[in-house]
Each structure stands twice: as C-alpha cells, then as structure tokens.
Amino acid sequence: MSLGRLVARRLAVGALILFVVSLLVFGASLLLPGDAARAVLGRTASPDRLAAVRAQMHLDDPPLQRYLSWAGDLVTGDLGDSVVSQTPVVELIAQRSVNSLLLMVLAALIATPVALALGTWSALRRDRLPDHLTSLGTLVLASLPEFVVGIALLFVFSTGLLRVLPAVVDQTQGVLVQPEVLVLPVLTLALAVSPYITRMMRATMLEILDSDFVHQARLNGVPERKVLWRHAVPNAIGPVAQVVALQLAWLAGGIVLVEFLFDYPGIGEGVVDAVDARDIPTLQALVMLVAAFYVVVNLLADVVGVLTNPRLRTGGAS
Amino acid sequence: MSAAADTTASGGAQGLLRRSLAVGRTRAGLVITSLVVLVAVVGPFVAPQSETGFVGAPFSPDAPGTLFGTDTLGRDVWSRFLHGGGSVLGMSVLCTVAGVGAGLLVALVAGYSRTWVDELLMRTTDVLLAFPAIVLALLFLAVFEPQPWTVVATVAAGHAPRVARVMRAAVLDVAGRDYVRSAESMGLRRWSVRLGDLLPNVTGPLMVETGLRLTYSVALVAGLGFLGLSGLQADQADWGLMINENRLGFTVQPWAVLLPVIAIGLLTVGTNLIADGIARTSAGTDREVLG
Numbered sequence: 001m002s003l004g005r006l007v008a009r010r011l012a013v014g015a016l017i018l019f020v021v022s023l024l025v026f027g028a029s030l031l032l033p034g035d036a037a038r039a040v041l042g043r044t045a046s047p048d049r050l051a052a053v054r055a056q057m058h059l060d061d062p063p064l065q066r067y068l069s070w071a072g073d074l075v076t077g078d079l080g081d082s083v084v085s086q087t088p089v090v091e092l093i094a095q096r097s098v099n100s101l102l103l104m105v106l107a108a109l110i111a112t113p114v115a116l117a118l119g120t121w122s123a124l125r126r127d128r129l130p131d132h133l134t135s136l137g138t139l140v141l142a143s144l145p146e147f148v149v150g151i152a153l154l155f156v157f158s159t160g161l162l163r164v165l166p167a168v169v170d171q172t173q174g175v176l177v178q179p180e181v182l183v184l185p186v187l188t189l190a191l192a193v194s195p196y197i198t199r200m201m202r203a204t205m206l207e208i209l210d211s212d213f214v215h216q217a218r219l220n221g222v223p224e225r226k227v228l229w230r231h232a233v234p235n236a237i238g239p240v241a242q243v244v245a246l247q248l249a250w251l252a253g254g255i256v257l258v259e260f261l262f263d264y265p266g267i268g269e270g271v272v273d274a275v276d277a278r279d280i281p282t283l284q285a286l287v288m289l290v291a292a293f294y295v296v297v298n299l300l301a302d303v304v305g306v307l308t309n310p311r312l313r314t315g316g317a318s
Numbered sequence: 319m320s321a322a323a324d325t326t327a328s329g330g331a332q333g334l335l336r337r338s339l340a341v342g343r344t345r346a347g348l349v350i351t352s353l354v355v356l357v358a359v360v361g362p363f364v365a366p367q368s369e370t371g372f373v374g375a376p377f378s379p380d381a382p383g384t385l386f387g388t389d390t391l392g393r394d395v396w397s398r399f400l401h402g403g404g405s406v407l408g409m410s411v412l413c414t415v416a417g418v419g420a421g422l423l424v425a426l427v428a429g430y431s432r433t434w435v436d437e438l439l440m441r442t443t444d445v446l447l448a449f450p451a452i453v454l455a456l457l458f459l460a461v462f463e464p465q466p467w468t469v470v471a472t473v474a475a476g477h478a479p480r481v482a483r484v485m486r487a488a489v490l491d492v493a494g495r496d497y498v499r500s501a502e503s504m505g506l507r508r509w510s511v512r513l514g515d516l517l518p519n520v521t522g523p524l525m526v527e528t529g530l531r532l533t534y535s536v537a538l539v540a541g542l543g544f545l546g547l548s549g550l551q552a553d554q555a556d557w558g559l560m561i562n563e564n565r566l567g568f569t570v571q572p573w574a575v576l577l578p579v580i581a582i583g584l585l586t587v588g589t590n591l592i593a594d595g596i597a598r599t600s601a602g603t604d605r606e607v608l609g
Binding site: 013017018020021024025028029031032039139140142143144145147148151152154155159160167249250252253254256257260261271272274275276278280283287290291294295 | 445448449452453456459460537545546547568583594
C-alpha cells in the first residue's frame, strides 16, 4: 500500500470515528432526565421560560432532524447562541481555543527539547547515578496528577514561599497583555508531559547505542561525539516523535484541571463552566472540538510513525 | 509482551508479586501506599473533632486548639483531613475494579474470537478513545448529575477501552500458543479456554494495568473532587473537595489545601511505584512503564 493511500485510509477512519463520536455526544443530550432546557433552567423554571428555551434549542423537533441540523451547524461553524449567556457560542469558543492552543504549544515547545536532552543524557550515563535519579524523578513526576504539580508550583512561586508570579489570570484582559500569567500553567503542563518523552528517548537511545551500526561506527574509529549526533540521534527521532504527538493529544485533556486551577480562560475552563451551568449545547460543541483535536493529533502520531518506520513505509503491514 | 507472558506462565500471580518485592521500588511504593491507606482508614477514629463541627473563625491558620488551623467555614482542617481519605480511596478502588474488569472481559472476548465481534469491540474502543478520559467523564457527569456512583461509572468507562486495548494484545499473544491449540483440539468450550488457559497467562500485564489504573483513578477521582464534581454531600470531608473548598484561602491558610494535595500525591506515587516494580519483574528486564 502506498504512503498516500495509507494516510488517506487513516484520514477516512478518523472522519468515521468523529461521525460516531458526534452521534454519541448528541445522543448524550437525549439521555438527560427531562431535557436540555430543563437542565439549564433548573427545576423551578416557569413554563413560559421553558417553552422559550425549548424553541431556541428546537427541542420540539424529532431527534433525527435535530441531529442533522446540529451536525450541519457544527460543520459550518454556526453554533447558535449559548442559552446561558445568550452570546454566540462560536465567539466564546474562538478566543478560548486560541488561549488553550497557546498553553499547549508553549508547553510542548519547552518540554520536548528538555526531555530529549535529559533522555539522551540519561541513556549515555546508563546505570549510573544520573540515570537512576532521572528514572526515579520521571516516575514520580509521571505519577503525580497535574493539579497536584500545579498547586505545588502555586505554593512555591505565588502564594507561599516566593510571591513572584500571579496565582490567577485577570479575566478582564487578554492573556497576551499579561504574559506572566502563562508561566505557571505552561510549566505545570510541561512537567506533566516531559516524563514520558524523557523515558521514551532514553529507551530508544539505549537500543540504538547498542545496535550493530553504532558498534561498527565505533570500531571504525568514529569519534563518540559524532557517533551520537550523526548516527544515534537521527535514528531516535521516529519513535520519539510519535510519543511527542501522543503527549500533545494528552494535553487536550490535561488543560481541563490546569486551566480551572489557574482561572485561565481556555477550552478546559469552558468545559467545566458548561458542566456547572448545565449548558449542554456549549458543552457538546466544546467536547466535539476536543475530540476533533484529539483524533487529528493521534492521526498525526500514526502518520509520523509510518513515515519514520521503514518497514511500515514500504508496505507489508497495513 | 511475550516476555511478560512467559515469566508469569512459570510463576503465577503470587510468584510474580513475591518476586516484585525484591525490587526496591515495589517495597518503597508499598510503604508509601500503606501509610496513606492507614491515614484514610484509621483517620476517622483518631480525629480530634467531628467532620462538620465548627471550631473557630474561617481560614485562621493558628486557631486555638487546632493542629493545622481552620478551613473555609471554620472547621478543623486536621480532623477533616483525617476523615477525608476514605471516599477518594474507596471510589478509586471501585473505579479500578470496574474499569479493569470490564476491559478484561472485552479483551478476553475480542482477543479470542477471530470474528466480527473482535472488530466491533475494537472499533467501539476507538470511539471511546477519541476523548481524553476527563472530558468523557465531564460529558457523562453533565448528563447524569454527579453522584458517587455516576462518578465511579464514568471513570471506569474511561478506563475500560484503554485496558481492553492492552489486554487484548496480551490475549492475542497467548492465543497463538501451542497449549491453547491443544486445549482447542481437545474440544474445550471457548469460555473454558478463555478462563482456564488465557486468563492465567496474562496475569502479569493484568497486574501492571491494575496498578496503573489505580494511579489514574486516584488522580481522576480527586481531580473531579477538585472541580467540585465528585457528587458527595456538600459538607462531607473529602480530599478532592477540600482542595476545591479551600483554594480561595490558599494564601492565608495553605494547610487546608496542602494536606490533601500531599496525601493524593503520595498515594499516586506509591501505587505507581508498585506498578512499575511489578512491570520490571514481569518483563524480567528494564522495561519502562509508559502511559
């Protein structure tokens, strides 16, 4: 199977998954005790108000028709108004998406090079003290929930020991005019994803440093520094790139607790707000967005894996 | 994965546990975990105050007669901390048992069916894996309202597809072995092959997976509590809820947040150290535990 067809097939599978996901997310609202209008207005809502919100949400139409118009709206990006705030859902989501992407990209940009360097260093010092310390440190860091790490950082840098960074975001302004608020959330997320990248890099480098072509290069008298940079590192990129992409996908869920902790106006906080307000339409749109991001990044991880694995690239395994 | 199955075939689950105790990490993890479990279990009996009694002004770190001051409503932080471990621990264990159980069941069916059932089950896991676990949990909780049992069900539902993936790979690996073929040729029913030949030979990966899922359960259950969504009574003491209630007073009264955070952190590190120790023993090598 050619590479193009392989990628096209994965894309088709991704689209199919998103379709079924949309059925699930839409179907969830049918399971509500009562309906979405009652969920958002609460038990004490007046019949007039209920009827008005039902009309706005088209709850009186049959489910199939509602699904089709909802899915159509999703695809065309017209998500209607939030029944809670009466502002267009798209506006709310657009700014939050930019904010969340900023967090995720910064976290990935900081975590990846540090983790790769640490993983390589650890592999080169195999079974010596730095390797053991890195191994234990990454295991502990990988165990800790991200909000535990975030609260520890808050305590150290903004509320307890040193009071040098803001604890929460001033939501009346954009995050870019107050870049100092990005430091702690980005650091928390970077600390959450780096252990996995470090461990994968270490394991991959150990395997490569022990392989025949590296031994051969050494026997030929190639200097160790050149062995590392010309032969070992380039061969580690493939498997590690896949783990990096998977960690990026993990960030889509990781932002929920971290944004809530730092009052950061992103998609994750939007999800929690929508659950609290029982604003089901906004929640559905946000969940679809997260699922789409998740599926696309996993797809990228897949494609990267195929591109960097010669055995898969040349066919055989489909 | 094949190495894992090989070693367990010759040792069984108990042998594996015993051998994993030789690894320093497992022992350290066991000590840390036992410590936190001890606090959670014995805590309510030794707490100086009741869960809900008021002992002073809100958020005063040095209220007279208290060890760690008072919380957002003026209740004793130390007593609430001692009362608050049971719910996190109990719910996490339930999530793990339900999630790993369901995932294992799917894996045993799918990994040993070679029909459309396998395909259907695995494509279903694909769909459930299109959400980060916490987002799936939040979607369910918005629909079914947070109750302790809905929280357990949603967290378990997040685990099941991930466990099913890993365990199906392990089952597939064993399903091709000669002893399974010979059991088939003797005409054993498929479920007696599954339970008699497949299950005992995937205990290594199963134990590692259980340990990992316990770690993630604690993180998710406490995380949902931290969001104020664990479905417990508003005045119940719970480590996750304590963080949520007291985070606005973090600057003046850090203990009300730090105590539960430290306990949750220790618990996740402890259980993950055990999982890592078992994984290393089970693989017989320096195998790393990756997500």
